[in-house]
Each structure stands twice: as C-alpha cells, then as structure tokens.
Amino acid sequence: MTATGTGAATVSRVGTRVADLDTPAVLVELDRLEANLADTADRAKRVGVRLRPHAKTHKTAWIATEQLRHGAVGLTVAKLGEAEAFVEAGVTDILIAYPIVGEEKLARLRALAQRVRIITTLDDPVVADGLSRMARSLTTPLDVLVEVDSGLQRVGLAPGQESAALALAVSGLPGLRLRGLLTHAGHAYRARSPEEREQIAMGEAAALVQTAELLADHGIDASELSLGSTPTLASIEAVKAAYPAITEIRPGTYAFNDANLIALGVATEANCALSVLVTVVSRPAADRMVVDAGSKTLAADAGRAGGFGRVVNHPDHLIETLSEEHAVIRLPPDADWRIGDRLEVIPNHACPVPNLADTLLGVRHGQVEREIRVDARGRNR
Amino acid sequence: MTATGTGAATVSRVGTRVADLDTPAVLVELDRLEANLADTADRAKRVGVRLRPHAKTHKTAWIATEQLRHGAVGLTVAKLGEAEAFVEAGVTDILIAYPIVGEEKLARLRALAQRVRIITTLDDPVVADGLSRMARSLTTPLDVLVEVDSGLQRVGLAPGQESAALALAVSGLPGLRLRGLLTHAGHAYRARSPEEREQIAMGEAAALVQTAELLADHGIDASELSLGSTPTLASIEAVKAAYPAITEIRPGTYAFNDANLIALGVATEANCALSVLVTVVSRPAADRMVVDAGSKTLAADAGRAGGFGRVVNHPDHLIETLSEEHAVIRLPPDADWRIGDRLEVIPNHACPVPNLADTLLGVRHGQVEREIRVDARGRNR
Structure with a gap:
C-alpha cells in the first residue's frame, strides 16, 4: 500500500467524530438501527409470526447477527x-427467495444445503425439476416454497388454482419437501394512500391463505x-387477525427505513438509520448547490416524493438531478450553505446504497463506533 | 476460501465460452471496444484536439492503458x-475534474501531485484558496482549470464576465498555474434532436472561447x-472548425456506448461494447418474463427510450420494471423465451455498471479472453 493508495480507505475510522469524516460517507445511526430491529422483532413476536429479515438491504454479517x-x-x-x-459468516438458516436456474448455480446450492438449512423458491416446473434432480442425493430433502404473485407482477403464478396446481406437482418430486407458499407485495411501494397500502397487505395474505x-x-400440507x-x-396486526394461518414475515428495509418509506407514511426522519454524509463543493447560484455524492453513492432510484433523496432537516431542499458523483440541490431563497458545509441525505x-459501499460507518453520539463491512456487496450471482 | 465461498468469483473464467458463463455477467466485446477507442483517437488526431478520456466510465486500469x-x-x-x-496502475497525467474541498482531500491531492502530473478544476475562490494553500510548497505549481457552466447547470459559473473574473483572481494565487478553462455539456444527453445536440456542442465550445x-x-493566457x-x-469536426482554439476533448462513454446513446442517434447496437448477460428465471405469463439482473447490476438510470435497458436484437422487448435483482420484461405476442434461455442487455x-461489478469479462468470438478488474470500483471519495 503506497502513501497515495487505498490506504486512506483501510485506515480505521473508529473513534473519528462525524464532524471530521471525509465525505461521502455512508452512516448508520446505531441507536436507530437497534430500535428498528428491536421494535420489529417485538412486534412479530407479539403478533405471532416468525421474522425472517431480507438481508439484501444491508448485505452485512454484523447487522444480520444483530437481527438474529x-x-x-x-x-x-x-x-x-x-x-x-x-x-461464511456463520448464519445457519437461509431462505433464498429466488428461482435457482442452471447447473453451476445448482452445484453451489447443493454445497450450501450440505452445510446449513437452505430453503428456496420456485414458480415453474422447470425450476422444480432442476432442484429435484440436484437434491435427490442430499441426505435431507431440500425445503421449497412455491412463489405466488399477490399483485406485484414479477415472479409467481396467480393465487388459487394456478399456484395450487404447481404446488401439487412439486409435492410429488423426489428430493424436495414442499413447506408452503411465499409472496412479496412489492407493489405496496406504489400505494397512493394508507388505505390502499393496507388493502395490498390484506391481499398479500389472502393470496397465500x-x-x-x-x-x-x-391433502397437501403447505403450512x-x-x-x-x-x-x-x-398492517401486520390486522393481517394476522384476518389471516391467522400466516406464519412468517420478511421485511428488509425496516432495518434502515428510507425517503420512500417516509413518503409512504410508514417511517419518519427520526427512524431512518441510514444516511449519506456529503459536503457542499459548489455554490454557483443563489438557488443551487452541488454536493459530493451522486448515483454512485446514493443510487439513482426515483423518489416517490420527487427528487433523489431527502436532505435531513431540510425537506424543502430538492435534490433535483444526480450525476454519478454530483447531486444538484435546488434551494429555497433563504438557504445559506457554503462550500465545505456538510449535510446528510x-x-x-x-x-442499493450499502451495495455501493465497502464499509458503512456505525455512529453513535456523533462518533464512529464501528466499521461495518458490507460482506455481500456485489454478490449478485 | 471454502467450497461454497467467494471461490466461484475468483476462479478464472478466461477461456470459458460465453454460452457457458454463469449469469449475470458484465461482458465487454473486445473487438468493439478497440474499434471505439481507435476511432475516437483517430478522430481527435485528425481534428487536432487532444483526447483525455473520462475514466469514470470503465474504472479499469486495463482500458485506461489501452486508451493511452x-x-x-x-x-x-x-x-x-x-x-x-x-x-497506482502507472498512469502519470490525470485531470481530476472535480472541486477538491477539505483538508483530508487536499493532503491526498498533494501526495498525488508529488508523484505525477495532476490538473484539477474549480469554480469558486474558496476552493482556489484551499488549493493554493496546499500547493504553495510543491516544487512545481499545481495546474488548474476554471470550470465554466455551458448550460448543464451543475458546477461552474456563467461563461463570460463571471468565469473570467474568477480565472483572473485564480491567476494571481501562489502555488497555482492557471492553464485554462473546462466545461461539460452533459445536457446534450437531454437533446431532443440531432440539431439540438449539435447546437449544444457549439454552445459548449463558445462558452470557453x-x-x-x-x-x-x-493579458491572461488561458489556452x-x-x-x-x-x-x-x-459534432467535433464542426465545433473545431468554428472554434479552432479548443484544445482538448474528454468523452467517457464512447469506450462502451449504451442504450441512451443509441436513443440519441450517436451509437448503434453494433458499436455497444458493454452488455450484461442474463438468464430467464421466470415466465409467469405469456407477455412477461423475468431475468436475473436488476438495478444492482444494470443500475436504475432511466432510459431516454423508456425502459431500463435494451435487449440485444429485440428492440420490441420492454424492460418495464427493475427490482434489485430482477428485471421484468414485457414481451411481444410471438416471443418464445423459456426458463434457462440467455440474452444480453x-x-x-x-x-454506473462497471462500478457495480468487481470484474468485467473481455470477450471475443464468443469466448472470454480477459478478465478486466474494475480497479477504481467504489472509489467515490
């Protein structure tokens, strides 16, 4: 490592004050993260469903361990x-909610299933046949769930006859053990009102039940x-009251929350645990400034509330455009930002944000307490 | 490295047929890449401008070396x-087209400037003062360019008096050597016609001249x-004919080209060198299929032509939605894709795509010839 090299990135930042961090930096407010994890775990317990968090949100072994x-x-x-x-990080029970296709992937799945409990999903006989062929020689059958489309129109067959027919076929395949059904109502992110959001939540459960x-x-037990x-x-309380057969929930973003969840009315700034610390690098006009993070740090996902992120404590600041390494922020008339000022987005x-970073900085009381390695960053195969 | 570990990613894929690659995989067609690099280099030479490619496109030492x-x-x-x-990879002349702000970054810039030729840019006296303070003790002055806004409305002051006044002030600062002016007409990506695109190109040069x-x-030489x-x-031929004082061009995307450049009319599928190889993993409806790459591989940048990318050889296939690891493709009535089929996007x-990958696969004649490490992936500070 040379003086100008990657050393800068590998020197520990534990103990550094947030005010002294170089930017852009991806921060995780640990108090908020822990509150989010505890609240949702308590809630699942109270309601009587198992919690199996989606780890694609953080991709880190440390947060996974905290969730467990x-x-x-x-x-x-x-x-x-x-x-x-x-x-590799020691987790022993994992649901891969994705159709596994192809010989190379089946061999990798087999290696995993020999070490820990793996469950996987499918929505097609072709996928089921591949899994069955691979799993026949495992010492214990491979657990599978049939994916049902509850309205997202992504993966999954229609609820009812279509999905049931597939599940019936799967239940007869050697090597596989049909455990039940899975769905993901991702279209809830597009809900226009709390009522519509709750309706989608109810529909999600109804599709499975x-x-x-x-x-x-x-006579098939898909419990x-x-x-x-x-x-x-x-809406989990109402959902579970109406559909007591539901056994498991798989939220992901709840660990951090984000601007889209604020716009949906299910989070506030005060429980958003993930933010990007940025610096003002240009102030070329009274109503415009530029900060040092763009789509390669914040990701380019469109916002429900317009703009490309939410400036903390300044909901009237509009992140109007993102380039790869610049965000252009449209300012209200009285905004007094200067070059070198820092803000959080x-x-x-x-x-997608942890997937763009090598390390998240866990902060508490304005100081870095922990560097959190993004162990599964880029693991997209 | 365990059997189920990252080994899969670190085993060399050189020699593997594209038809046998696991997906998603980011492919670089080497014949096309080389043609793109040669054509643009020849063109710059013929027109009489220096070519200084923007390396944020590929972030790889190997492609940079090929460009040089x-x-x-x-x-x-x-x-x-x-x-x-x-x-670190041996490049000795680099323009950092970004305002450098903050003590930690100034120290890193200093270390670089002591090793190789560095040029940097600014649009504000505060940035200039920081650079001057740092550069005063360098053995040779730090080369700087003043950034002018030619219409993108990102970084840069207005052309003419505003920018000239700043350049005048900068020319008097110790430690710095004002070399000239820089602009980036990124708004050309939003042009609605070839005429508007050419008009923007002319305006870009006019702003500097x-x-x-x-x-x-x-009496200030900003040449x-x-x-x-x-x-x-x-439009470089027309631009240089009208504004012979222009000395340098900094295209980036030309190395690969992309779907937005096809929509703009400046590229065709036949000269797009970068694609993502994907596999069909779900076919839940006659008019819809799902492939195994989403925004964590393709990036979520909105497309000029609609959709989230272009299916090679199938311009009538619409990539309608992207999740993180799924792309939902809306199909025409006669489409006959099956699970396990592979396509390129x-x-x-x-x-943003190389920045999401650790390695690009350089392919020729349907076979992997070279693994290209994305050396600067994630280097966003």
Whole structure:
C-alpha cells in the first residue's frame, strides 16, 4: 500500500467524530438501527409470526447477527452469492427467495444445503425439476416454497388454482419437501394512500391463505405461509387477525427505513438509520448547490416524493438531478450553505446504497463506533 | 476460501465460452471496444484536439492503458480515489475534474501531485484558496482549470464576465498555474434532436472561447480549452472548425456506448461494447418474463427510450420494471423465451455498471479472453 493508495480507505475510522469524516460517507445511526430491529422483532413476536429479515438491504454479517440476536429465525436473501457470504459468516438458516436456474448455480446450492438449512423458491416446473434432480442425493430433502404473485407482477403464478396446481406437482418430486407458499407485495411501494397500502397487505395474505386452502383440500400440507415487505409490515396486526394461518414475515428495509418509506407514511426522519454524509463543493447560484455524492453513492432510484433523496432537516431542499458523483440541490431563497458545509441525505431507497459501499460507518453520539463491512456487496450471482 | 465461498468469483473464467458463463455477467466485446477507442483517437488526431478520456466510465486500469496506447494524452477522473487507483496502475497525467474541498482531500491531492502530473478544476475562490494553500510548497505549481457552466447547470459559473473574473483572481494565487478553462455539456444527453445536440456542442465550445477571449484582453493566457462528452463528440469536426482554439476533448462513454446513446442517434447496437448477460428465471405469463439482473447490476438510470435497458436484437422487448435483482420484461405476442434461455442487455447508461461489478469479462468470438478488474470500483471519495 503506497502513501497515495487505498490506504486512506483501510485506515480505521473508529473513534473519528462525524464532524471530521471525509465525505461521502455512508452512516448508520446505531441507536436507530437497534430500535428498528428491536421494535420489529417485538412486534412479530407479539403478533405471532416468525421474522425472517431480507438481508439484501444491508448485505452485512454484523447487522444480520444483530437481527438474529433480536429474535429473527433466519435470513432471507435474493442471490446465492449473498447466501454464501452469510453462511461464511456463520448464519445457519437461509431462505433464498429466488428461482435457482442452471447447473453451476445448482452445484453451489447443493454445497450450501450440505452445510446449513437452505430453503428456496420456485414458480415453474422447470425450476422444480432442476432442484429435484440436484437434491435427490442430499441426505435431507431440500425445503421449497412455491412463489405466488399477490399483485406485484414479477415472479409467481396467480393465487388459487394456478399456484395450487404447481404446488401439487412439486409435492410429488423426489428430493424436495414442499413447506408452503411465499409472496412479496412489492407493489405496496406504489400505494397512493394508507388505505390502499393496507388493502395490498390484506391481499398479500389472502393470496397465500386462499392457495393453501385449495392445497389442504388435496391433502397437501403447505403450512409455511411467508409474506412481507416493509410497507405491508405496517398492517401486520390486522393481517394476522384476518389471516391467522400466516406464519412468517420478511421485511428488509425496516432495518434502515428510507425517503420512500417516509413518503409512504410508514417511517419518519427520526427512524431512518441510514444516511449519506456529503459536503457542499459548489455554490454557483443563489438557488443551487452541488454536493459530493451522486448515483454512485446514493443510487439513482426515483423518489416517490420527487427528487433523489431527502436532505435531513431540510425537506424543502430538492435534490433535483444526480450525476454519478454530483447531486444538484435546488434551494429555497433563504438557504445559506457554503462550500465545505456538510449535510446528510436519506436515500430514496436504502437497499442499493450499502451495495455501493465497502464499509458503512456505525455512529453513535456523533462518533464512529464501528466499521461495518458490507460482506455481500456485489454478490449478485 | 471454502467450497461454497467467494471461490466461484475468483476462479478464472478466461477461456470459458460465453454460452457457458454463469449469469449475470458484465461482458465487454473486445473487438468493439478497440474499434471505439481507435476511432475516437483517430478522430481527435485528425481534428487536432487532444483526447483525455473520462475514466469514470470503465474504472479499469486495463482500458485506461489501452486508451493511452491509442493516443490519449492522459485521463480524466471525477474523484481523488479514482486518480489514486490509476496512479497506482502507472498512469502519470490525470485531470481530476472535480472541486477538491477539505483538508483530508487536499493532503491526498498533494501526495498525488508529488508523484505525477495532476490538473484539477474549480469554480469558486474558496476552493482556489484551499488549493493554493496546499500547493504553495510543491516544487512545481499545481495546474488548474476554471470550470465554466455551458448550460448543464451543475458546477461552474456563467461563461463570460463571471468565469473570467474568477480565472483572473485564480491567476494571481501562489502555488497555482492557471492553464485554462473546462466545461461539460452533459445536457446534450437531454437533446431532443440531432440539431439540438449539435447546437449544444457549439454552445459548449463558445462558452470557453468567449471566456478565454475576455481573459486574453486582460493579458491572461488561458489556452487549454477542454470540453466534451460523448454526445457532443458527434459534432467535433464542426465545433473545431468554428472554434479552432479548443484544445482538448474528454468523452467517457464512447469506450462502451449504451442504450441512451443509441436513443440519441450517436451509437448503434453494433458499436455497444458493454452488455450484461442474463438468464430467464421466470415466465409467469405469456407477455412477461423475468431475468436475473436488476438495478444492482444494470443500475436504475432511466432510459431516454423508456425502459431500463435494451435487449440485444429485440428492440420490441420492454424492460418495464427493475427490482434489485430482477428485471421484468414485457414481451411481444410471438416471443418464445423459456426458463434457462440467455440474452444480453445493453444498459441505459454504461458508466454506473462497471462500478457495480468487481470484474468485467473481455470477450471475443464468443469466448472470454480477459478478465478486466474494475480497479477504481467504489472509489467515490
């Protein structure tokens, strides 16, 4: 490592005051993170559902461990590479909520399933056949969930007959053990009102319960019913009261919260644990300034409330455009920012942000307490 | 490294057929890359401008070296961290087109300037003062360019009096050597017609020349006039004919090209060198399929032509939504894709894609010829 080299990035920043950090820096307010983890774990326990957080939000072994310590039963991930990273870190129960396709991936899945408990998902007989072929020689069957589309229109067949027919077929395949059904109501992020959000949450549960009942008529026990996103979590009490058969929730973003969840009415600035510390680097006009983080730090996800993130304590500042390393902020008339001033931005969408960083800085009382390595960064295969 | 570990990512893929690659994989067609580098280098030479490519597009030492071998005079980068990565790789002439603010960054800039030729940019006396204070004790003055806003409304003062006044002040500061002016007409990406694009290119050059003439009236020699983006490169012959004082161009995306440049009319699929190889993982409806790359591979940049990327050879396939690890593709009636089929996607915006990958796969004749490490990935400070 030379004097001008990557050394700057590898010197520990533990103990550094936030006021002295070089920018851009991705901060995690530890008090808020812990409150978010504890609140959701307590809530799941009270309501009577298992909590299996989606770890694609943080991609870090340390936060995963904290989630498990607070009572999560295991993790959810999207990609095999994420699962591998968390298994290396000692996690022993992982749901890969993604259709595994192709011989190379099946071999990797097999290696994981020989070490820890793995559950995976599918929505097609072709995927089921691949899994069955691979799993036949495992010493214990591979747990699978059939993915049902509760309205997102991404992966999954329609609830009811379509999904039930697939589940029925899967239940007869050697090597596999059909555990139940899974869905993700990601369309709740597009809800236009709290009522619509709650309606989507109810529909998410209904899709699973309705399909499971059809399966029960055929004598098939598909008793794990796994649903959830952070927006539908807001209605979990009502959902569980109406659909007591629901067994598991998989929120991800709740660990951090973000500007889109504020716009949806399910979070406030005060419980957003993730922010990006930035510096004003240009002030070329009275109504405009430029800060030193763009889409390569904040991600380019469009915001529900307009703009590309939320300036902490300044909801009237509009992040109007993002380039890769610049954010242009449109200012109200009285704004008095100067070059070198620092501010915090809450990203529109928290989940892509850790994937752009090597390390998150865990801060408490204005000081870095912990560097959090993003173990599964870039693990997209 | 365990059997299930990161090993998969570190095993060399050189020699593997593209047809056998696990996905998602970021591919660079080496024949196309080399043609793009050669064509632009030849063009710059013919027109009589120096070529200083923006390396934020690829962030790789290998492609930078190829650009220099084809006749580029040096590199452009946006961040100090990028400059450090390229200096480590042996590059000796780097323009950091970004205002450097803060003591930690000034110290890093100083270390770089002691090793190689560094040029930097500014649009404010506060930034100039910081640079001057740092540079006073260097053995050779630090080269600086004043950034002029030619219409992007990001960094830079207005052309003419405003920018000239700043340049005049900078020219008197110890430690600094004012070399000239710089601008970036990034708003050319928003042009609605080839005519508007050419008009923006002309305006970009005019902004610099007009300001330089004012400075000449004050006896200030600001003779380096650096402009450019990939869309305005399309008009470089006309620009240089009208404004012969222009000395340098800094296109970045030309190395790869992308779907936005196709929509702008300055590239075709046949000269897009970067693509993402993906696999169909779900086919839940006749008019919809899901492939295994989302915003964490393709980036979420909105497309000029709609959608989130362009399916190679299938311009009628619409990438309608991106999640983090899924792309939902809306299909025409006759589309016959099956689970396990593979396709290539040209990203809307090439530049954020290498920053999401650790390695690009250089392919030729359907086979991996070279793994290209993304040396400056994540170097955003």
